[in-house]
Amino acid sequence: MRRRLIAANWKLNGTGAFAAEYAAELVPALEGLDPAVEVAVMPPAILLPALRESLNDNSGRRVMVGVQDVSAWEAGAYTGEIAASMAADQHGSFAIIGHSERRQYWSESDSRINAKVLQALSAGLDPILCVGETEAEREAGDTEAVVSRQVREALADVPEADWRHVCVAYEPVWAIGTGKSATAEQAQAVHAHIRGALGELDPAATEAPVIYGGSVKPETAGELFAQPDIDGGLIGGASLNATDFAAICRAG
Numbered sequence: 001m002r003r004r005l006i007a008a009n010w011k012l013n014g015t016g017a018f019a020a021e022y023a024a025e026l027v028p029a030l031e032g033l034d035p036a037v038e039v040a041v042m043p044p045a046i047l048l049p050a051l052r053e054s055l056n057d058n059s060g061r062r063v064m065v066g067v068q069d070v071s072a073w074e075a076g077a078y079t080g081e082i083a084a085s086m087a088a089d090q091h092g093s094f095a096i097i098g099h100s101e102r103r104q105y106w107s108e109s110d111s112r113i114n115a116k117v118l119q120a121l122s123a124g125l126d127p128i129l130c131v132g133e134t135e136a137e138r139e140a141g142d143t144e145a146v147v148s149r150q151v152r153e154a155l156a157d158v159p160e161a162d163w164r165h166v167c168v169a170y171e172p173v174w175a176i177g178t179g180k181s182a183t184a185e186q187a188q189a190v191h192a193h194i195r196g197a198l199g200e201l202d203p204a205a206t207e208a209p210v211i212y213g214g215s216v217k218p219e220t221a222g223e224l225f226a227q228p229d230i231d232g233g234l235i236g237g238a239s240l241n242a243t244d245f246a247a248i249c250r251a252g
C-alpha cells in the first residue's frame, strides 16, 4: 500500500492570526477522516511554529506541518536561508522542493534541487519533489522527457533506505493557479510515466507516492484522486480556505 498524502502549499500568504483561525477551522473539519490519509500544511517558514502551536491547541496533532523550500546547505554564511535541520527542529515533517515557482523565479536547477532533497532526507524531513512541464513543452510533445529528467536528476543518490520518505508531486506548470486543471486522464498518464521513471532509478522507488497539483478544487479532487497512480494532492489556492482544504482531504 502506497502512502496517501494531501498537502497544502500556502505560498506567500498568511499571518500568525490567520494560522490560528485556520487551525481552529481545519481540525474539526477533518474529524473522522480516514487515518490512512496523511495531511500536511506548508505555511511560509516563519509561521511554522505558530501553526504547529495552533494545531496542537486544537488537538490537531494528526495534521503535519512543513516548509516550502530548504537550503541546499546545512549551515554557514548563507544569509536568508533556512536549513532543513531547522525546519525539523521546529517539528516540520515535510519540505516542498523544486516547486516550479522556485525553478522559474530563483532559477533553481535540477542539481541544486537534488542537493536540497538530500539535505531534507538527512535532516529527517520527507521531501515533496515537484516536477512538471510548461505549456510549450507539452505542446512540443516533451512532457515525458521533461518529467523523466527532473525525476532522474533531482532524485540522484537517494539512499535506498530513504525512498519510503520521498514523495513526488506532478504539477504541470500550465495548471498552477490558472483554474485549468489537468484532466484526470492527462494526470494519470503522466503519473504512470513518473512511476516508471522512479522504477528506473531504484525498484524501491516505485512505492513513493506521486501526488497531483494544479488548480485542484473540492469539485475536481475526487476524480483525480480516484486514478490508480494518483496518491493525493498538493493544493495551492484552494488550501487557503480550511473548509475547502478539508473537503479535498476527504476526497483523498
Ligand SMILES: O=C(CO)COP(=O)(O)O
Residues within 6 Å of the ligand: 009, 099, 171, 175, 176, 177, 178, 179, 213, 214, 215, 216, 234, 235, 236, 237, 238
Ligand atoms: O502550485 C501549486 C501547489 O504547490 C498549485 O497551486 P494552485 O492549486 O493554486 O493551482
